[in-house]
Amino acid sequence: MPIVIDHLSHTYFDGGMGSLSAVEDLSLTIHEGKFLAIMGHTGCGKTTLVQHLNGLLLPSSGRVLVDGLDTTDKKQRSTIRSLVGMVFQYPEYQLFADTVKEDIAFGPRNMKLSIEEVNLRVSRAMAMVGLSYDSFADKSPFELSGGEKRRAALAGILAMEPKYLVLDEPMAGLDPQGRRQILQMLEELRQSTGCAIIMVSHSMEDVARHADRILVMKAGKQMYLDTPQSVFAHAEELSKMNLSLPAACRVAALLRQKGVDVPLDICTREDLEAYLMGRLKP
């Protein structure tokens, strides 16, 4: 069963002086095992939207159903939170325990799992993010390097073995290799467990390459919801919104401006290269 967002609106009240609509009448179904990317400006409502997926925020109107469970139902909240894992921006800033393994165990323990199961999940999650159990489990999380901290924090969510994984800019602040590792890990996770990925990102090349669908938000509303090819075909509108485009897409747009008849559905390097090779080397 999917996550169904049904006519969701969320309004913040500004101390009685007025109200601010952060998400307006948004409907969306997030399917199991798929990769959904969410794009938009700071303040477009994407953070508000994702915090509805596990009931951290509740709708002002409309509904959010996670596998049929309503997020407003208090009794279902802990089930929902174990189904939907959420990785905040800079998750390493939430680390708190004495050792890495204790920190990773925090989530599974809150799920009231048996000790054996908790331990099993901790070691599985560490393997998944590429932190060796022997060398890291008993270390203090505060002794790790920046990239290792990020992976330890990710493991803390993965150990809950969620069915849907929400990530807010998981690659922010990492070097190219760190970014590659995280993306690769997410792909492996999706293939091995069928976990759905919902990722807020500004990294357009990665989004174009990995996402099944992209949701573009503007002022709390859905602007586009489609495959990367179809969304990036709106190159001009996206640029007007000051969103950046994948490099291949930018080159295609520039060529189009120069009067070359480039197809609209080019959004990755491979797309562009295949098209150019077809034209230049028949």
Added chain:
Amino acid sequence: MIEFRNVHFQYEGEDAPALQGIDLVVPDGSFLAIVGHNGSGKSTLSKHINGLLLPTEGQVLVDGLDTKEEKNLLSIRQQVGMVFQNPDNQLVTTIVEEDVAFGPENLGVAPKEIRRRVDDALQKVGMSAYAGSAAHKLSGGQKQRVAIAGMLAMEPKILVLDEATAMLDSQGRQELLQTVYDLHQRNGMTVVMITQYMEEAVMADRLVVMSGGKLVMDGTPVDVFSRGKELCDLGLDVPEIVRIRDDLIESGICLPNFILTDSQLAEALCPLL
């Protein structure tokens, strides 16, 4: 001019040195980008430029002034404006214009002159409209531009950006880079930009790559990005445009190898199509 002379540095309690024999000269008016993986020492290097860190061995000279001399520090710091990664942790006061005034206030500049500099600096970064705003309510990109204004108000010759775009969204990043580029072009500001993003390094006229506390590559962006394999081994990357360029060249399409930006690539492709 910034001069690093055989600079070594080791953090207390760490086994490995963070900098190992850095020799580097940055002439006035140049735009230098420094890239390197996490922990390569690039941030440590930047903190040597204004004496926040002092070499355990060797010398750093800014306009001939040694950072090790306590009495030089104020004038070095006045000349070197430094913008850090986290926009929230470098604004000192609540109101934008008061924050921009912080530097000149510390330098003992006369109030009238501070006023002029604050207005001028805010105008240069395009933030005049926010002079009276609360700093914590601005977006990340706006905060970073205010931070730059805070530096400009000290009238420095050198601007050091220590991963200043890392925490910004794409729009904030664009705004900040444009601001820096304009300052370099119009006002002849010397820029040292430390970054994780290869696309940003393209803007510079010189690119230095760091790894393990050493300078391992040094050249124009065109030179450095022609060594894609080596960069990849160092945990880095080439800009997406360069990768497309190289793929096409490899497949036998005739393209000049100095292409670094999307407009250059489009320009070169257009006559072929």
Added chain:
Amino acid sequence: MDITLGQFIPGNSCIHRLDPRTKIWLMLAYILMVFLVKSMVLFVLPLVYVLLALKLGHIHLSYFFKAIKPIRVLLVFMFLLNLFVTPGETVLFSWRFIVVTREGLRQALFISLRLVLLMTGASLMTLTTSPIALTDGLERMLSPLKAIHFPAHELAMMMTIALRFIPTLMEEADKIKKAQLARGADFESGNLIARAKAMIPILIPLFVSAFRRADELAMAMESRCYHGGEGRTKLHQLRFTRGDLWAALVTAAFLLVIILVQALVPGLV
């Protein structure tokens, strides 16, 4: 999450333009007024005074209620405590062990009114005075004490930074709380000890982050040539103007009236 105390609303009213030192002195005079008033009727005077200032400062009345909000529990508690505990003779109401006397009611009303008035006054000052102006004012007022090595500048700088970082740290606390909630943390059930323990996953990251921020801020300040208060100049020079004189005169008049009326008309309710 919003606290009114310590939140400045930029503006250019005559109250905003007063010298911060004047405002600090007026605040002291106002506190004196509130505590001097010993009769219910005379409470009108400080009330009129503070409402007048709100009006002149273009501060919307809703901020007045926002100012009261954080202390409402305290307010109710103080009211009830004084209502029941104050000894008195004229019984107004009694039921089983609950006895309300005229003296108790009077005392309870006095305390609550004072609290509300003080809170409003303090909010008014922070709403119309930028934190840096306030700290500048304090620094200037305390600077004669530098002769006896009182750290006036350091104190003022600490206040400036604290005020700047309150909203940032509040946001951060909210974010960390949400992140731990998402990991199934439970802050609402269990006894007091269990709840206090449940706060650890919020408090530790918050402290770590506060130290990291402090470290980075110190570097940023050093980079901007900060080297203590010596030789520092200010963007905004403090200068007393005609407005300050008027404000002082009006305040003195209010204070005088209260003192005189209290002395001359002893039997006021």
